[in-house]
Amino acid sequence: MDFFARFAVPNPGPTIYASMVAIALTMVAIFVGLTYYKKWGYLWREWLTTVDHKRIGIMYLISALLMLFRGGVDAIMMRAQTAVPENTLLGAQEYNEIFTTHGVVMIIFMAMAFIMALMNFAVPLQIGARDVAFPRLNALSFWLYFFGAMLFNISFVIGGSPDSGWSSYFPLAGTEYSESVGTNYYMLALQISGLGTLITGINFITTILKMRAPGMTLMKMPMFTWSALITNLIIVFAFPVLTVALLMGTMDRLFATNFFTTSNGGMDMLWANLFWVWGHPEVYILILPAFGIYSEIISTFSRRNLYGYKSMVISMVAISVLSFLVWVHHFFTMGQGALVNSIFSITTMAIAVPTGIKIFNWLFTLRKGKIVFTTPMLYSLGFIPIFTIGGVTGVMLGMASADYQYHNTMFLVAHFHLVIIPGVVFAMIAGLFYWWPKMFGFMLNERLGKWSFWFIAISVCVTFFPMFISGLDGQARRMYTYSESTGFGIWNLISFIGAIGLAIGFALIVYNIYYSIRYSTREIPADPWDARSLEWATHSPVPEYNFAIVPEVDSTEAFWDYKKKGYKLFKGKYEPIHMPNNSGVPFLMGLVFFVWGFAFVFGMWIFAVIASIGIAACLAHRSFEKDHGRYISVEEIEKTEKDLGGAKE
Amino acid sequence: MKELFPPKQVLGFVFSIVLTVIALSVYFLDMSFELAMTILLITAFIQAAVQLVVFMHAGESKDKKSIYTTLYYGFFIALVTVFGTLLTLIWGYY
Numbered sequence: 224m225d226f227f228a229r230f231a232v233p234n235p236g237p238t239i240y241a242s243m244v245a246i247a248l249t250m251v252a253i254f255v256g257l258t259y260y261k262k263w264g265y266l267w268r269e270w271l272t273t274v275d276h277k278r279i280g281i282m283y284l285i286s287a288l289l290m291l292f293r294g295g296v297d298a299i300m301m302r303a304q305t306a307v308p309e310n311t312l313l314g315a316q317e318y319n320e321i322f323t324t325h326g327v328v329m330i331i332f333m334a335m336a337f338i339m340a341l342m343n344f345a346v347p348l349q350i351g352a353r354d355v356a357f358p359r360l361n362a363l364s365f366w367l368y369f370f371g372a373m374l375f376n377i378s379f380v381i382g383g384s385p386d387s388g389w390s391s392y393f394p395l396a397g398t399e400y401s402e403s404v405g406t407n408y409y410m411l412a413l414q415i416s417g418l419g420t421l422i423t424g425i426n427f428i429t430t431i432l433k434m435r436a437p438g439m440t441l442m443k444m445p446m447f448t449w450s451a452l453i454t455n456l457i458i459v460f461a462f463p464v465l466t467v468a469l470l471m472g473t474m475d476r477l478f479a480t481n482f483f484t485t486s487n488g489g490m491d492m493l494w495a496n497l498f499w500v501w502g503h504p505e506v507y508i509l510i511l512p513a514f515g516i517y518s519e520i521i522s523t524f525s526r527r528n529l530y531g532y533k534s535m536v537i538s539m540v541a542i543s544v545l546s547f548l549v550w551v552h553h554f555f556t557m558g559q560g561a562l563v564n565s566i567f568s569i570t571t572m573a574i575a576v577p578t579g580i581k582i583f584n585w586l587f588t589l590r591k592g593k594i595v596f597t598t599p600m601l602y603s604l605g606f607i608p609i610f611t612i613g614g615v616t617g618v619m620l621g622m623a624s625a626d627y628q629y630h631n632t633m634f635l636v637a638h639f640h641l642v643i644i645p646g647v648v649f650a651m652i653a654g655l656f657y658w659w660p661k662m663f664g665f666m667l668n669e670r671l672g673k674w675s676f677w678f679i680a681i682s683v684c685v686t687f688f689p690m691f692i693s694g695l696d697g698q699a700r701r702m703y704t705y706s707e708s709t710g711f712g713i714w715n716l717i718s719f720i721g722a723i724g725l726a727i728g729f730a731l732i733v734y735n736i737y738y739s740i741r742y743s744t745r746e747i748p749a750d751p752w753d754a755r756s757l758e759w760a761t762h763s764p765v766p767e768y769n770f771a772i773v774p775e776v777d778s779t780e781a782f783w784d785y786k787k788k789g790y791k792l793f794k795g796k797y798e799p800i801h802m803p804n805n806s807g808v809p810f811l812m813g814l815v816f817f818v819w820g821f822a823f824v825f826g827m828w829i830f831a832v833i834a835s836i837g838i839a840a841c842l843a844h845r846s847f848e849k850d851h852g853r854y855i856s857v858e859e860i861e862k863t864e865k866d867l868g869g870a871k872e
Numbered sequence: 873m874k875e876l877f878p879p880k881q882v883l884g885f886v887f888s889i890v891l892t893v894i895a896l897s898v899y900f901l902d903m904s905f906e907l908a909m910t911i912l913l914i915t916a917f918i919q920a921a922v923q924l925v926v927f928m929h930a931g932e933s934k935d936k937k938s939i940y941t942t943l944y945y946g947f948f949i950a951l952v953t954v955f956g957t958l959l960t961l962i963w964g965y966y
Contacts, residue, residue: 432938456942460949492961500953547949551960563964 229825233383233403234316238300243380272805274358277765279365280344281662284655286369287336288733290328293376295729297325299722302686306719308707318703319386320379320405326389330505331413332372334643337651338512339368339423342451345658346427348758348765349445351436351774356429358803359845364419364426366813371416374820378408382825385409388701390502391472393483393494398476404824410473411820417465424458427451436757438776442536445756445779446522446529450515453539454508457546461504468497477826492557499550507546509643511539513650514581517603520653521585523754524600525592528780531584538577545574555626564623571621578614582607597752598672602653605680606645613641616691634694637687644683652679652732660751664764665743671735678728686721689714749868755783760792762867768800768855771864800855812841884926891915891922 232239257263270278300321304313313321347355355361378384385405387396396406431452435444444452471482472494481489522529529535551559551567585607594600616638620629629635652675660666690698693714698705705711750759760782761770772793774781784790819834821827895915898908924930930939 432935456945460946464953490961493957496957496961500957544945544948547952548956551956558965559960560964560966563960566959 229404230381232380234314234320236314236317238313238317239379246380267807268805271810272362272807274354274362274803274805274809275767276343276347276355276358276361277662279361280340280342282365283336283340283343283368284662286372287333287340287651290333290336290372291729294325294329294333295726297321297328299726301325302715302719302722304703305705305715307716308709308712309704313703315703316386319388319701320384322701323385323388323391323405323409324375324379327375327385327409327413328372330389330509331416332368332375334509334647334651335416335420336368336372337647338454338509339365339420341516341651341654341658342423342427342454342512344662345654345758346448346451347430347434348661348761348769349448349756350431350434350439351757351770351776352430352434353769353773353800354803355426356434357426359806359809360422360426362806362809363812364423366809367419367422367816368416370813370817371412371414371419371820374415374817374824375408375412378405378412382408390495390498392498393472393475393491394485396472396476396494397484397491398479399484407473407476407824410469410476411823414466414469414473415816415820417462417469420458421462421466424455424462427455428459431455436774436776439781442533443776443779443781446518446532446535447512447515447756449536450511450518450539453543454511457504457508457511457543460547461501461508464497465501465505468494468501471497473823477823492554495554495557496550499553500547502553503550504546507542509647511542513647514539516650516654516657517585517606519754519756520599520603520657521588523657523752524595524597524603525589526595526753527588527592528755528783529584530587530590531580532779534580535584538580541577542574545570545577549574552621552623552626555623556630561623568621568623572618575614575618582611597656598667598669598676599653599657599752601673601676602649602656605676606649606653609641609645609649609680609683613638613643613645617642629694631699632694633690633698633700636700637690637694640687640690641683644687649679657752658758660747661758661763661765664747665739665745666747666751667739668735668743671731671738675728675731675735678724678731682721682724682728684721685724686718689717689721750782750786753786755780757782760785762864766863766867768802768860771797771800771860797857797860799857800860801852802855803852804850806850808841808844812838815841881926884922888919888922888926891919895919 257266270282273279300313301318304310304318343355343361347353383403383405385391385396385401385408386403387401387406387409391406391409394400396409431444431448471480474480475483475489481487483489483491483494485491518529518535548570549567551563552571555564555567585603596604616634620626620635620638629638656667656672693711694700696710698709698711698714705715747763749761749763751763752759757774757776758765760774770793772795774792775794776792777790778784781790781792785792815834815837819831819838822830822834892915895912898911903911924943930936930943933939
């Protein structure tokens with residue numbers, strides 16, 4: 224029994240027991256369901272082993288929605304706990320664990336997965352490619368992310384959740400103050416899924432630089448593809464810093480090294496420094512794809528070409544450089560001198576310039592446009608004012624001397640939620656509604672979609688505006704309770720009401736998906752939005768090979784020209800198409816990585832060695848495997864094209 | 873003969889051995905710490921550049937421009953990170 228004692232949760236409470244039961248029931252339900260409907264083979268053949276970028280995108284999407292649910296439940300629990308003074312719904316320790324997992328799950332496992340989902344799905348289609356450059360590697364990226372996320376999520380029922388904040392500052396996160404295995408989970412889960420992200424970065428840069436349709440020069444790429452290129456460039460340069468910092472942190476915790484300790488020559492502040500050297504570019508990794516999605520949607524539903532294409536590209540490149548120059552603004556109060564703070568204050572404010580250029584470009588795109596108020600467009604329009612409020616308060620926080628007042632208060636919490644929610648979450652929902660017909664061949668219900676927009680947009684303001692006030696009054700973030708005499712009660716109660724509104728909004732989206740699966744018509748054209756880029760030039764749902772004939776491109780909006788100006792998109796005839804084979808190795812490798820991470824979390828070295836050998840075996844297998852892919856014959860293409868509504872031209 | 877001994881690669885090979893010898897000399901010769909580190913840093917960066925250009929063929933394909941752009945970008949980010957960290961945690965820290 225001694226062996227199993229280590230897996231016990233250090234601070235069990237009713238919430239933990241409830242989730243244990245819930246997890247067990249879900250597992251049983253999935254297992255029984257798959258067996259009863261005889262879907263194991265289907266699951267393995269069509270999904271677990273797939274290397275198709277569209278299916279990988281959909282798997283990212285499902286995972287992201289699950290993680291959104293998990294992070295959302297955390298958020299509701301936090302708001303419920305602080306809704307009234309001296310509440311005893313949650314204990315201090317539970318609250319610490321919940322705000323930590325809320326942050327990590329929402330950033331790393333929800334937002335990142337969501338942008339990966341949309342990039343995976345849309346980018347190869349937008350550039351007229353048949354898949355990404357390294358399809359097998361793409362599957363590996365997904366499974367590393369997925370098993371990293373699972374490793375993180377089992378922490379709260381096995382061994383205890385991390386509790387030192389999503390930024391996990393040392394020395395709090397060191398063994399001295401965080402004795403449970405929680406922070407080990409943090410280090411290893413992020414390491415594993417971070418590897419997946421890094422691989423995606425390389426994969427997508429190569430895809431975009433090498434696999435564009437003939438005629439599509441860099442300056443003729445759709446804006447979402449441009450944003451994906453820049454994003455992946457930032458990923459490749461920022462994530463290695465996280466990898467190294469996590470490795471050093473893991474070494475400190477497991478092998479008693481002294482990188483971030485307060486004694487023996489260690490430097491605890493180095494963690495904060497390295498974390499934000501990655502962390503700030505990470506913010507732009509999240510926001511740039513969102514900007515790309517808004518560019519696509521605003522231009523589509525204003526029925527105009529995007530205003531200032533070139534300045535959009537230049538401002539994104541500028542953002543990508545500046546994003547590496549501002550990280551110190553996350554810890555202005557750590558003790559560095561006025562000179563350092565001034566330098567980073569100035570670079571921080573400089574970022575507002577390219578961002579402002581983009582906002583004005585969207586406004587000019589709208590100007591004189593024939594605006595159509597669809598759900599994706601509503602989210603894009605709602606983004607502009609709410610994001611601006613988040614951005615302006617960001618400039619306030621960026622002034623180093625004023626930051627001493629705002630730092631670590633609810634003001635900061637309000638600021639970054641008002642940036643991330645309209646910036647990232649709105650964009651992801653907008654992208655979800657926008658590309659849904661391309662993914663699944665039917666549209667999401669517009670009426671329910673608009674209801675969800677109004678619920679979410681209003682509730683975001685109701686939830687986070689009061690925090691500006693309570694923050695300025697001195698409410699620190701991450702406090703699990705407060706006394707009545709502070710006067711924070713009313714503001715937190717309003718926040719809680721807003722949080723319920725947000726929950727209703729997200730529930731409406733889930734209901735919308737259910738409703739549309741049941742009742743939405745399947746008789747939709749391939750281009751239901753009258754859109755402008757290449758992904759709409761193929762069928763819905765998209766055949767495995769994307770395009771029967773590789774399109775040839777002559778402008779930034781080749782598909783629009785094809786529709787309106789009689790430009791010929793598909794020249795030539797059907798030829799056999801070379802496609803990659805499916806493989807189970809990426810899935811197995813993810814699974815082995817999961818075991819590897821779990822063994823490291825608990826310092827079970829025998830298992831760690833076995834799992835390491837397993838990883839090496841997977842790599843060796845790939846090196847010696849001869850897999851030349853397969854060809855789809857012309858007859859098969861003709862048949863597919865006919866089934867999907869006839870070949871174009 | 874030229875195919876067997878491409879002059880660029882042969883000279884590059886000789887040069888990188890020379891660089892290695894210079895770097896190694898730090899261990900055998902008696903010199904100050906500052907001088908030794910300077911020699912190591914300079915030879916290391918030249919060595920990396922030689923490897924990239926001569927043996928990894930950085931400038932020989934159509935992608936020359938994007939390869940060098942990303943290289944300079946990476947170089948810039950690395951310098952900013954290292955010197956920014958030094959500035960924040962040591963030079964500008966009271």
